[in-house]
Amino acid sequence: MRAPGSPPAKRRSDASGISRVTNTRCGSSTTAHSIVRTAARLAMIGRAGGPGMDDLSGRVAVVTGGASGIGAGIARACAEQGMRVVLADVELAPAQKLARELEAAGTPAIAVRSDVTLPGDLEALADAAFECFGTADVLFNNAGVAQGGAIHEFRNDDWDWLLGVNLYGVVNGCRAFVPRWLARGESAHVVNTASVGGFLSGPVLGMYSTTKFAVVAYSESLAQELAARGIGVSVLCPGWTNTNLGAASRNRPVALGSAPDRLDIITPGMAEGMDPIDVGRHALRGVRENALYVFTHPEFQPLIEDRFAKVVAALERAKEPVKAG
Secondary structure, three states, X not given: OOOXXXXXXXXXXXXXXXXXXXXXXXXXXXXXXXXXXXXXXXXXXXOOOOOOOOOOXXXXXXXXXXXXXXXXXXXXXXXXXXXXXXXXXXXXXXXXXXXXHHHHOOOOEEEEEOOOOOHHHHHHHHHHHHHHHOOOOEEEEOOOOOXXXXXXXXXXXXXXXXXXXXXXXXXXXXXXXXXXXHHHOOOEEEEEEOOHHHXXXXXXXXXXXXXXXHHHHHHHHHHHHHHHXXXXXXXXXXXXXXXXXXXXXXXXXXXXXXXXOOHHHHHHHHHOOEXXXXXXXXXXXXXXXXXXXXXXXXXXXXXXXXXXXXXXXXXXXXXXXXXXX
């Protein structure tokens, strides 16, 4: 919460063209103190067993797609745990609004305009987080979009959009933050938002599921590569959640043109879905437990079990000799 009599938050545009809300606590003296506190905290963190984040209070969370939906839910869940929050979103105004809401409730927060499809924007996001808070402990690569329709009818422009946000947004986020953590010898945690659709596929949402399957695979590989480096990795796989994902086309780049979209068929299910803050709480439990897979909707278990049962059956079938002809 801002101290009585302190100046209001300032809006600043840096050389990268990214406009952000900054607060006077992000001045150089505060940043220096934050770095000292971070160093002391890291000295107490066990590296061998993973990031060791049982206590999230005071840690810094960076959330892409943080202005609304699951991202806003994650941000509010982080605030509940006493974390400091960096909200990144291609829509700056709602990100600023949420940052002010969190600030008013006592959570240090800043908002940064970031297009996750642009590596430079994610580098600038990392710069902003480290400049303001001295570090970043948990990166939530959460930004995501969807488009519905027959998978064989989507154009390359459609694929470019969904892959650009859903997959390359994760890749760009990790490339911006992970090397900094490794160079500084810091333990940290990455949470990549996939979906239960990263394990189950079907009609209409096939392109979306394809991108989410990719996020699951990326996260599994990343977890293996970073396990011995003190950086944990989780892949968040929510089911129906009450968000505005069905309106994602509002942020589709104009250069890609419009495209038919059948997401209206999922709107009823989403409207009755889980509150985003509960998804955020599941995500934070995954961070504390250093869990690779974080599911939120156990009702999908039978479907996932059936999928893997079919995979196992196919492997068993492969044991049988094949005959020529």
